[in-house]
Amino acid sequence: MAESSPRAGKIAATPWRRRLDRWLPKVSLVPSGLASLIFVYGFIAWTIWLSLTNSTLLPTNNFAGLRQYKVLFQLDIWWVSVANLAIFGILYVAICLAIGLFLAIMLDQKIRAEGWLRTIYLYPLALSLVVTGVVWKWLLNPSLGLQHFVQSLGWTGFSFDWLINPHMAIYTVVIAAVWQASGFVTALFLAGLRGIDSSIIKAAQIDGASLPRVYLSIIIPSLRPVFFSAIILLVSLAIKSFDLVIALTNGGPGYSTWLPAIFMYDFGFNRGQIGLGAAAATLMMAAVALAMLPMLIAELKERRDGRSH
């Protein structure tokens, strides 16, 4: 301070301002940083801790080791939930990507009424998952929806009763979820396609590459970052899935469409087994981390390598 005082006057305002400019973004980030520290990482830590206690109706701090996990692994209903998540997650991500990419490529052919079509494809995303679930619940109900309709048209042998079939009900969840999200993935891919430099494509065409060849060797590989963000979004949506199942099948028939999120909620809040619910939540988080980590590493590595070249 003593040093700066002789050089007062017109310069004095500038360092102060510069300092403010430097600190303001950091200062303004502090509240949200603190909030996420407490409400995200703090609660993650608390959940992990609860999964190691014998908490039942209310959280307690009595350490119980890995007992909750042991019990969890013995429960049939937990493994049903995990298997369902695997079926649902894989099909959901794969079908959404396939439909999304296909629709985006079709939309990218400079067609008429593209704006209209884009809006139509994107609209399902605007609906709440609960609405989607209820609508599909009625559509798929054998005596009220699709099966009834087709039979009333004359095809009396037509049968589509997945919703009430314990072995097939999880696939109805896939249908509804894909319907909801594929338009969104289409929009992502379309944006990606529009970002590709058209001169590369023209050069390839001059070299004599056919259209499918151009797509397979040039366009789709250059959509890699879009695939990356779409998969990250879809996987996290799949693991979090809860409301759609509750609205569509309510976990039924029986518990044949339970997912880990439903397991966590029911055991933690309805059945008064907070420790067990916390163990399920911890494993869900570990699953998200495991699914994301290799992709994150690969993507970061790619970026670093790309820069060094």
Next chain:
Amino acid sequence: MRNRSIFRKSVTIGLSIAAMTAGSAAMAAQNKGTVSVLNWWTSGSEAKSMNVLQQMLANEGYKMVNDAVSGGGGSNARTVLKSRIQSNNLPGAAQIKGPEIQQWCTTGLTMNIDKVAKSQHWSKILPGPVAKGMQCDGHYVAVPFNLHRINWLWINKSVLKKAGAKMPTDWDSLVAALEKLKKAGITPIAGGGDTWQVATEFDAIAIATGGADFYRKAFVDLDPDALSSDTMAKVFKRLRTIEQYEDPNGQGLSWNHDTGLVVQGKAGMQIMGDWAKGEITNDNATPGKQIACMAFPGEHSGFVYNTDSFEMFKSAHSDKSAQYAFARTALSPKFQRKFNMAKGSIPVREGVSLKGFDACAKQSKKDFTAAEKNNALVPSFSQDMAENGAVKGAIFDVIAKFYNNKNMSPEDAAKEMASQAKQAKMMSQT
């Protein structure tokens, strides 16, 4: 300037409104006391009944704050209760039922209401098992509101007649009647296949097949021998029979939709607790007339009951005197009559006239008195009356698995029920 004066004006108005409300709060505080009541009765007759209770307390000079939380069949309200306990903002009374009442006692937060119980002679006017359920270590901590019966069979009389079937009197005649309904092209039993509904059916079959002693041993004591017994396998077998007479396409539809099907004559029967009466009346039919009510038939008779109750907590925001008044008024003959007539249940206490109640309620009371005498009064496991949430959930899981898996044998289901219940019991006792 202008803006500022408007601002000032609105602040003044705001302050004066605040002062007025504070004034009225002060006036309320001059009343004898406040009790906040956490519950999940947010719709229809139940919500109206809470308003009646509120009014009755207001007439005595107490203020009842009705904290109703909707959704999830009470699970949302329970979550609110937990978070309020964590934040030290306990309600004066909270809707809690069954063994959960005793679970909450272990937190040391519950309030003793022996004083009210003594003055109203609860030990005399309440049925033995119900009175016991309201206590922890011999002290009353909760007040019961009603007495529902679970093991009812609702039958559309004209549909039964059209199909040429007779009113069932035992299991075999029930199956015969169901067969006739099926041949006539009517869904014999309306049942949504939702686990809670299936468990309610299981409840009725269990008491009719095994009797009260078996029921108590299995679902109250969790005796592994009773749970894995041949009798339990027989109950599962009968559930399979019932399942085969239900419409598979009805999967996932709610119980009240199913009651509607019976009233409209699209289905013949339904196994459901007596809250179905509200739905029957809504569809302009009279329980006991167009829609007959009978105890679910079998070798044994009994009364599977469900009681809604409110547990009292030591709350900084409620006054003891108001909490006492809440408990006392809830069990007053006047409220018991009004509330239970609206809810479809019967008064939980003695000394309340049943004049004006429907035929099914009168039948319920008659059967109840007989069951109490024969020690055939049992708490319903499907309605959270016999076990805590963990054990109930485990039993539900096995029932759901069996109901939806035709390859599972009744014997295996009974064995699995015994092992799952044991494990859940162990986990919930820490």
